[in-house]
Amino acid sequence: MEPVIVYAIIGIIALVIGVVAGKFIFAKNTRKQVEEAEAQAQSIVKEAGIRAETIRKEKELEAKEKFVQLKADHDREVMDRNRKISESENRARQKEQSINQKESNLDKQIKENEAIKENLNRQIEVVNLKRTELEKHQEEHIRRLEKIAGLSAEEAKNQLVESLKQEAQTRALALQQEIIEDAKLKAGKEARKIVIQTIQRTAAEQTIENTVTVFNLESDEIKGQIIGREGRNIRAIEAATGVDLIVDDTPEAILLSSFDPLRREVARLSLQRLVADGRIHPARIEEVVEKTRKQLEEQVMEIGERTVIELGIHGMHKELIRMVGRMRFRSSYGQNLLMHSRETANLCAIMASELGMNPKLAKRAGLLHDIGKVPDEETELSHALLGAKLAEKYGENPAVVNAIGAHHDEMEMQYVISPIVQACDAISGARPGARREIMQQYLQRIKDLENLAMGYPGVEKAYAIQAGRELRVIVEAEKVTDAESDKLSFEMAQKIQTEMVYPGQIKVTVIREKRAVNVAR
Numbered sequence: 001m002e003p004v005i006v007y008a009i010i011g012i013i014a015l016v017i018g019v020v021a022g023k024f025i026f027a028k029n030t031r032k033q034v035e036e037a038e039a040q041a042q043s044i045v046k047e048a049g050i051r052a053e054t055i056r057k058e059k060e061l062e063a064k065e066k067f068v069q070l071k072a073d074h075d076r077e078v079m080d081r082n083r084k085i086s087e088s089e090n091r092a093r094q095k096e097q098s099i100n101q102k103e104s105n106l107d108k109q110i111k112e113n114e115a116i117k118e119n120l121n122r123q124i125e126v127v128n129l130k131r132t133e134l135e136k137h138q139e140e141h142i143r144r145l146e147k148i149a150g151l152s153a154e155e156a157k158n159q160l161v162e163s164l165k166q167e168a169q170t171r172a173l174a175l176q177q178e179i180i181e182d183a184k185l186k187a188g189k190e191a192r193k194i195v196i197q198t199i200q201r202t203a204a205e206q207t208i209e210n211t212v213t214v215f216n217l218e219s220d221e222i223k224g225q226i227i228g229r230e231g232r233n234i235r236a237i238e239a240a241t242g243v244d245l246i247v248d249d250t251p252e253a254i255l256l257s258s259f260d261p262l263r264r265e266v267a268r269l270s271l272q273r274l275v276a277d278g279r280i281h282p283a284r285i286e287e288v289v290e291k292t293r294k295q296l297e298e299q300v301m302e303i304g305e306r307t308v309i310e311l312g313i314h315g316m317h318k319e320l321i322r323m324v325g326r327m328r329f330r331s332s333y334g335q336n337l338l339m340h341s342r343e344t345a346n347l348c349a350i351m352a353s354e355l356g357m358n359p360k361l362a363k364r365a366g367l368l369h370d371i372g373k374v375p376d377e378e379t380e381l382s383h384a385l386l387g388a389k390l391a392e393k394y395g396e397n398p399a400v401v402n403a404i405g406a407h408h409d410e411m412e413m414q415y416v417i418s419p420i421v422q423a424c425d426a427i428s429g430a431r432p433g434a435r436r437e438i439m440q441q442y443l444q445r446i447k448d449l450e451n452l453a454m455g456y457p458g459v460e461k462a463y464a465i466q467a468g469r470e471l472r473v474i475v476e477a478e479k480v481t482d483a484e485s486d487k488l489s490f491e492m493a494q495k496i497q498t499e500m501v502y503p504g505q506i507k508v509t510v511i512r513e514k515r516a517v518n519v520a521r
Helices: 004-028 031-149 152-201 221-227 230-241 261-277 282-311 318-329 337-354 359-369 385-395 398-406 417-430 439-454 484-498
Strands: 212-216 243-245 253-257 459-465 470-475 508-513
Touching: 004 031, 212 230, 212 385, 221 230, 221 261, 230 243, 230 282, 230 385, 230 439, 253 261, 261 282, 261 318, 282 318, 282 337, 282 359, 282 439, 318 337, 318 359, 318 385, 337 359, 359 398, 359 417, 385 398, 385 508, 398 417, 439 470, 439 484, 484 508
Parallel strands: 470 508
Antiparallel strands: 212 253, 243 253, 459 470
């Protein structure tokens, strides 16, 4: 609604109100008041008209200004649109010119290609003619060569291929040997670096344990008490412990003989208690041996728990912890099994860290790799397979199970830590002084090494020297050439590597010597 109309309506309403008020006042008061009210109403109407006129003019000015602004905006948009249309027309014109230029260039290129094609066709015809003539000349030349050499082309080709084949095999063998030597040098260098760093960071005390334990006595008089009347005490001790007691002329000492270190320890502790108590008779012996056996079982559990805590291994089943403790009383080739397992675990953790793998998992596998050597019951399985079965039974990680079963190559290695456990087991067991080697096994390995070399044709003599770390082979110069001696050395080394088990490495040296001897008379 327009403001003028509003103010007019307001004025009319005010006039009506004034009239009504005048009538009312007139009725109540004097006529003078009515006239004043009418005059006031007229002034209000007059002011309202003036105000409405002012507002009308302001609105007309605002409308004109808005119209001018809208017109300016419209003109600007029209100019922008015209400019864009002009630019689009210019781009379209330039693109059309470019297309026309490309069409003309393409026509020229097509004409040039057709000319080149015709030229090539002529050249191909000339080449075909020359090829036909060349084939005729070649056939004529081959016929002349066959006539001169007395061989057909196929026979000559076969002879050439055979000679080239032999030469290629010799060169390939030499090249293969060089590549293998270079790869071995680089791989061996890196492997030695990791192994040396691992060994240097691990130190373990190790002593050779025998199958005999010496029990020292305060005096030789106690020997009679231990033997008992008619030997009943010593027989009771041997029956209860499963250990042989050797009472001889050794002063103040008794020998306890058994291949089971756990039994020897039970017998030693039982004898210690009996001697300290002074009451030695069969009933007392059985009672003390039973108590000692229970105490030793508790000690075994404590040893296992202390071992896993010191190594930082958590979450292991109690049966496996008990087996770890039993390793303390078991030896392998004179090496204490628990010390060997701890050393292997530390080596595995260090080597796994050097290779960027999980050291805790490798340490766990290294500690458990020989648990198959301390079973509760005898079985026909090897200790590696039995250990893998026990580890799987008590919920160990599949990688640990595979590493235990594969550390003697009786299972296929499926995880990366398996070769690490195998290598660290070999490091711990093969280092000097760790284990004792039976003389017969050592001599048999030397003999097998020499027999392997003597099985090759042309070998005259073979000697395993430097405690089996080098094999020197003397061949007959008339039967083996220099190139064949290189091949022979390489093949022997490969065969030793695949068929024999040995610590460290074995160097194979083939010696070929040609001597010409004449006597002047």
